[in-house]
Amino acid sequence: MAILSAQDQKKRAVAEAALAHLPKGGILGVGTGSTVNFLIDLLPSLQLEAAVASSKATEDRLKAIGIEVIDLNHVGSLDAYVDGADEIDRHLHMVKGGGAALTREKIVASVAREFICIVDESKWVTQLGRAFPIPVEVIPMARSSVARKIVALGGDPAYREGVVTDNGNVILDVFNLNILNPIEMETLINNIPGVVTNGIFAQRGANLALIASDQGVRTVKPE
Numbered sequence: 001m002a003i004l005s006a007q008d009q010k011k012r013a014v015a016e017a018a019l020a021h022l023p024k025g026g027i028l029g030v031g032t033g034s035t036v037n038f039l040i041d042l043l044p045s046l047q048l049e050a051a052v053a054s055s056k057a058t059e060d061r062l063k064a065i066g067i068e069v070i071d072l073n074h075v076g077s078l079d080a081y082v083d084g085a086d087e088i089d090r091h092l093h094m095v096k097g098g099g100a101a102l103t104r105e106k107i108v109a110s111v112a113r114e115f116i117c118i119v120d121e122s123k124w125v126t127q128l129g130r131a132f133p134i135p136v137e138v139i140p141m142a143r144s145s146v147a148r149k150i151v152a153l154g155g156d157p158a159y160r161e162g163v164v165t166d167n168g169n170v171i172l173d174v175f176n177l178n179i180l181n182p183i184e185m186e187t188l189i190n191n192i193p194g195v196v197t198n199g200i201f202a203q204r205g206a207n208l209a210l211i212a213s214d215q216g217v218r219t220v221k222p223e
């Protein structure tokens with residue numbers, strides 16, 4: 001058996017803890033990333049009817065363990081969406097998109113009654129956008145024009161070289177934004193022509209966070 005790093009042990013612990021909070025049977029929205037990957041390995045125990053995937057990578061992984069993946073267009077709503085995050089604050093606002101799946105993640109999360117966020121304690125922050133840049137998915141032809149508008153908002157955009165999203169777009173990672181009001185900043189960036197969406201998840205934050213530390217997994221509700 002592979003030896004897990006201390007951080008991976010926390011990711012596995014939070015994935016195990018998530019099972020008790022997820023509906024059995026039914027259709028589950030499944031996020032993207034290394035924490036969610038630990039959860040996917042455990043999903044057969046939930047005997048799901050099917051899953052909706054937030055990325056091609058998650059879709060492939062779900063199918064590999066025999067879970068049916070259905071198109072979101074064939075689903076009215078989901079009981080729950082489970083995903084990791086790059087940062088999360090006490091309001092359960094998040095920064096997501098380290099894996100470039102932010103747009104599909106936001107879409108799938110938007111139809112779920114419950115968003116359950118699973119993270120290790122390194123993701124817990126007092127202000128979003130300081131430890132991790134804000135990923136912004138951009139239509140390729142608008143890369144420079146969007147970057148200039150982001151500079152006007154006070155951010156330092158960096159093109160994520162070599163990354164093409166599942167939707168055929170590019171990612172700008174925005175450093176040094178002073179995000180005092182995450183809902184406002186999410187809206188401001190989304191209003192720039194050429195932006196598909198950005199990685200601030202504040203308009204639709206999580207309903208529950210499970211946070212793994214050396215002391216165990218604690219559950220947090222939004223303040």
Ligand SMILES: O=C(CO)[C@H](O)[C@H](O)COP(=O)(O)O
Nearest residue numbers: 033034035084097098099101
């Ligand atoms: O938003 C995401 C992918 O787009 C992930 O949820 C986020 O990057 C966290 O990933 P990990 O669990 O690997 O730390």
